[in-house]
Amino acid sequence: MLICDEYMTPASLAEAFAAMDAHRGRHRVVAGCTDTFPWAREGRAGDVEISALIDVSRIPELNELRVDDKRVRLGAATPIQRFLDDATLARALPCMPRCAVWFADDQIRAQATIGGNIVNASPAADGTPCLIAHEAEVELVSARGKRTMPLTDFVTGPNTTALQEGELLTAVECDALPAYGGSFEKVGHRRSLVISLVCLAALIKLDKQGRAIEDVRLAIAGIGPRPLRLPEVEKFLKGSSLGAAKLEQAADMPVSLVASRTRQDYRRDVVRGFMLRGLINAARRAGADNAALTPELEAAYA
Amino acid sequence: MPDLRIEATINGKKISRQAKPHQRLLDFLRDDLNLTGNKEGCGAGECGTCSVFVNGVLMKSCLLPVAKAQGATIESVEALALTGELSLLQKAFHKMGASQCGYCIPGMVMAATAALRANPFAGREEIKERLGGNICRCTGYQKIFDAVELARDVQNGRLPATALAEIDAEQGEFIGKNVRRIDAPSKVSGRLKYAGDIIMPGMLHVQVLRSPHAHARIVKIDTSAAEAMDGVEGVITSADVPGEDGFGVFVNDQPIMARGKVRYVGEAVAAVAAQDLLTAKRALAAIKVDYEPLPAVFDPDEAMQPGAPVLHDYAPDNVTKHIPIRVGDVELGFAQSDLVVEETYSTQAIEHAYLEPEAGLAYVDHDDVVTIVSPSQNITHHRAMLARIIVKPISKVRFIMSPVGGGFGGKEDMIYQGMLALLAMKTRAPVRLVFTREESIISTAKRHPSRTTLRMGLMRDGRITASHMTMICDGGAYGLSTEGVMRKAAILGAGPYAIPNVRVDTYGIYTNNTPSGAFRSFGALQTQFATESHLDICAERLGLDPFEIRRINAMRDGAITHTKQKLGSVSLLRTLDAVEQASGWEQGAPVSRGNKRRDLDRADIRPPVALGARFAAVEKQEAAE
Numbered sequence: 032m033l034i035c036d037e038y039m040t041p042a043s044l045a046e047a048f049a050a051m052d053a054h055r056g057r058h059r060v061v062a063g064c065t066d067t068f069p070w071a072r073e074g075r076a077g078d079v080e081i082s083a084l085i086d087v088s089r090i091p092e093l094n095e096l097r098v099d100d101k102r103v104r105l106g107a108a109t110p111i112q113r114f115l116d117d118a119t120l121a122r123a124l125p126c127m128p129r130c131a132v133w134f135a136d137d138q139i140r141a142q143a144t145i146g147g148n149i150v151n152a153s154p155a156a157d158g159t160p161c162l163i164a165h166e167a168e169v170e171l172v173s174a175r176g177k178r179t180m181p182l183t184d185f186v187t188g189p190n191t192t193a194l195q196e197g198e199l200l201t202a203v204e205c206d207a208l209p210a211y212g213g214s215f216e217k218v219g220h221r222r223s224l225v226i227s228l229v230c231l232a233a234l235i236k237l238d239k240q241g242r243a244i245e246d247v248r249l250a251i252a253g254i255g256p257r258p259l260r261l262p263e264v265e266k267f268l269k270g271s272s273l274g275a276a277k278l279e280q281a282a283d284m285p286v287s288l289v290a291s292r293t294r295q296d297y298r299r300d301v302v303r304g305f306m307l308r309g310l311i312n313a314a315r316r317a318g319a320d321n322a323a324l325t326p327e328l329e330a331a332y333a
Numbered sequence: 334m335p336d337l338r339i340e341a342t343i344n345g346k347k348i349s350r351q352a353k354p355h356q357r358l359l360d361f362l363r364d365d366l367n368l369t370g371n372k373e374g375c376g377a378g379e380c381g382t383c384s385v386f387v388n389g390v391l392m393k394s395c396l397l398p399v400a401k402a403q404g405a406t407i408e409s410v411e412a413l414a415l416t417g418e419l420s421l422l423q424k425a426f427h428k429m430g431a432s433q434c435g436y437c438i439p440g441m442v443m444a445a446t447a448a449l450r451a452n453p454f455a456g457r458e459e460i461k462e463r464l465g466g467n468i469c470r471c472t473g474y475q476k477i478f479d480a481v482e483l484a485r486d487v488q489n490g491r492l493p494a495t496a497l498a499e500i501d502a503e504q505g506e507f508i509g510k511n512v513r514r515i516d517a518p519s520k521v522s523g524r525l526k527y528a529g530d531i532i533m534p535g536m537l538h539v540q541v542l543r544s545p546h547a548h549a550r551i552v553k554i555d556t557s558a559a560e561a562m563d564g565v566e567g568v569i570t571s572a573d574v575p576g577e578d579g580f581g582v583f584v585n586d587q588p589i590m591a592r593g594k595v596r597y598v599g600e601a602v603a604a605v606a607a608q609d610l611l612t613a614k615r616a617l618a619a620i621k622v623d624y625e626p627l628p629a630v631f632d633p634d635e636a637m638q639p640g641a642p643v644l645h646d647y648a649p650d651n652v653t654k655h656i657p658i659r660v661g662d663v664e665l666g667f668a669q670s671d672l673v674v675e676e677t678y679s680t681q682a683i684e685h686a687y688l689e690p691e692a693g694l695a696y697v698d699h700d701d702v703v704t705i706v707s708p709s710q711n712i713t714h715h716r717a718m719l720a721r722i723i724v725k726p727i728s729k730v731r732f733i734m735s736p737v738g739g740g741f742g743g744k745e746d747m748i749y750q751g752m753l754a755l756l757a758m759k760t761r762a763p764v765r766l767v768f769t770r771e772e773s774i775i776s777t778a779k780r781h782p783s784r785t786t787l788r789m790g791l792m793r794d795g796r797i798t799a800s801h802m803t804m805i806c807d808g809g810a811y812g813l814s815t816e817g818v819m820r821k822a823a824i825l826g827a828g829p830y831a832i833p834n835v836r837v838d839t840y841g842i843y844t845n846n847t848p849s850g851a852f853r854s855f856g857a858l859q860t861q862f863a864t865e866s867h868l869d870i871c872a873e874r875l876g877l878d879p880f881e882i883r884r885i886n887a888m889r890d891g892a893i894t895h896t897k898q899k900l901g902s903v904s905l906l907r908t909l910d911a912v913e914q915a916s917g918w919e920q921g922a923p924v925s926r927g928n929k930r931r932d933l934d935r936a937d938i939r940p941p942v943a944l945g946a947r948f949a950a951v952e953k954q955e956a957a958e
Contacts, residue, residue, distance in 0.1 A: 032614065034355045037354055040400055040403070064397065068376065068378075069377040072376065072377060073772070128948070129945070132947070135378075135466070137444075137451075138444075138466045139378055139392075222465055223465030
């Protein structure tokens with residue numbers, strides 16, 4: 032059970048920083064709260080008594096949403112459901128709707144925020160690999176000022192981040208990639224409301240003929256302490272033509288990265304399968320030529 | 334603690350009320366506004382019984398701080414039938430029989446309402462997806478999906494409104510007909526009161542202190558600090574039990590609260606009744622228990638070894654119950670057989686996970702009758718046991734069975750009703766205890782984990798000559814239903830097969846694990862899992878079709894069972910025929926066929942689980958472009 036003396040809903044960043052300062056060391060910043068109450072239960076933190084819960088979800092800066100040709104700016108309080116409902120956002124971030132549909136359920140997506148998903152820093156967070164593949168940078172603001180850093184550096188380990196005392200994650204900025212095909216592959220114990228055992232985000236841009244890979248972005252989570260981008264695989268695939276042999280070789284490359292505490296053999300199998308399925312699904316959505324993506328290959332892995 | 338003032342529109346009414354800053358929207362609706370239609374099933378956003386609309390968007394009220402309701406428009410399940418007339422979806426749930434225990438149904442109806450609001454033409458796959466955040470444990474999802482499709486079609490004019498009406502019963506026919514449940518309207522509307530929904534004036538809230546040790550001697554319990562706290566009305570331990578302190582289904586080996594020692598993690602040690610839940614929780618933290626840890630045993634095979642830790646003085650060998658069955662001579666049967674196959678099978682503990690966590694209310698009425706309201710599956714037995722334990726004539730003990738939000742055998746044990754009775758007697762006030770999901774899982778019975786060794790002798794033509802089965806079950810720390818489970822496991826273990834030589838031994842063993850107890854099928858599952866798996870293996874070894882080996886050995890009309898019961902009629906052969914046909918069985922001995930399987934992609938075979946039904950339309954369009 033979560034017990035707090037005060038529940039504060041600051042209307043501005045300044046009010047939030049003042050509240051955080053007044054309750055320094057005895058507060059918890061919350062937004063969607065979908066992991067707040069489950070956290071304060073038996074088996075996790077148990078009964079928690081806390082001075083203040085500071086709800087930052089109504090601060091205007093955290094609700095900003097901007098999309099242009101090159102970049103997307105997502106306020107940290109953007110609910111996950113927006114990636115499914117907002118067509119402009121879905122076009123700019125091709126793997127996010129696929130990620131969102133596997134993210135918890137319709138109800139929790141309406142409440143859970145992208146900022147919360149990032150700051151929680153679960154090794155299996157669904158949103159983080161997608162954003163990493165989109166070259167995301169986080170914006171960290173405190174009463175002292177503002178700094179930005181790549182999302183890959185922000186998540187430092189299981190449930191740990193580079194966030195400092197008095198700082199808030201206010202926004203994420205990432206590449207808009209409307210010309211890419213996107214996919215998100217996930218496996219867990221239940222279709223809804225499940226934490227990923229492994230999840231993979233793939234983005235592919237093909238040439239006009241739909242045969243050669245102009246660009247590819249890959250990121251994976253659930254196989255170690257934090258989500259990973261796969262630059263070597265990307266380099267291997269970039270510029271090559273789409274074909275079964277190349278994709279199968281690429282699929283083998285990240286298998287050795289599996290470093291999770293449990294079920295390593297299973298995860299190695301999954302990684303290989305997800306690489307193929309993710310690449311094929313993304314390529315198909317990027318407009319792959321039928322001759323390049325043979326029906327046999329699709330049937331085997333899609 | 335600065336209270337919040339919540340101004341919101343709830344089910345069409347404007348409200349302005351104080352709320353505690355730590356309250357969840359669910360607590361505010363249920364405890365402060367007495368809107369108990371939506372339930373709490375897990376408190377962690379997993380089950381969806383608490384789903385409500387916030388500004389038109391469905392959310393889980395157990396995950397929402399009440400402060401988020403500020404200025405919002407909230408609709409709980411009560412909003413769907415404000416005038417008393419059920420909504421279209423509620424009527425469809427009623428029509429399709431989509432409510433069994435009913436505990437998940439208010440949330441299901443809300444999720445279905447949200448699904449059809451989002452897409453009035455949603456197909457079955459999309460409906461499934463949109464209801465994915467809600468769990469049902471007994472109705473079954475198919476009836477629920479059927480109901481949503483029915484409501485969708487009536488709403489869209491594809492079916493007439495008369496499709497919602499009852500047909501058969503109107504003609505006065507009931508036997509062999511589909512009849513709507515008479516309690517369905519109360520369930521689909523959320524009007525039915527489960528134990529945790531009931532409040533009484535002056536009611537106190539109970540919390541239970543539980544053992545952190547699997548096996549330990551209780552040296553001392555000091556409740557004085559807890560008793561001295563403001564708002565605490567009563568604290569009880571085993572010292573407060575006036576009579577013979579033991580309950581069980583077959584052997585009364587379990588005290589109301591741990592007496593002298595604890596035998597499993599989660600066992601009740603003390604209980605507190607206080608004016609509010611938070612005070613009761615804080616009082617638990619103030620109770621000091623000195624434990625002296627004892628060696629514990631967690632594996633039934635180890636518990637059977639000489640020198641193993643002993644749980645109960647009356648059973649120095651840790652055997653709760655051994656059931657032997659002997660028919661003919663198995664050694665002779667093996668000697669006569671062409672083939673002997675031996676394998677070992679194991680099954681794990683399973684939690685019932687009924688959507689309604691245990692809850693109960695107790696009070697001493699105007700005639701001094703100690704009254705307990707709870708979803709107990711065995712009230713007459715509980716009544717007799719409790720009368721003995723609290724030393725009252727049975728006429729002064731009353732059990733009222735509240736609606737059971739799923740039981741499956743898991744609510745047969747008097748695991749908390751005794752504490753409620755004692756606290757009601759001690760405080761002379763109504764007391765209520767509502768388990769959390771975690772508490773329900775840690776403290777109540779599970780399905781018996783089992784290890785079965787099965788040795789079977791067969792002739793080349795598939796006839797079974799002998800079956801020798803030994804099953805060791807982990808009964809956990811107390812007896813509960815173990816004896817009955819072992820008996821049923823033994824009686825049914827060799828299966829519905831005519832076998833001349835049978836030897837079965839089932840053992841229920843005490844360990845320091847969570848107690849095992851009754852669970853649907855009551856022991857038959859474990860032994861039959863072994864027998865049926867074994868028959869498939871034997872069929873493979875003999876090159877026989879798995880259906881065929883069963884037909885060859887099937888008991889037929891007039892058969893005598895292994896425990897000498899004469900069966901007038903046996904439906905096994907008809908059942909096998911029906912299953913063979915319905916499953917699209919490919920005849921022959923078991924083989925690994927890999928991609929030569931022919932049963933995939935058939936219209937009547939369900940495809941693998943996938944998500945993204947809502948993308949299907951978009952992709953179809955993309956493909957067309």
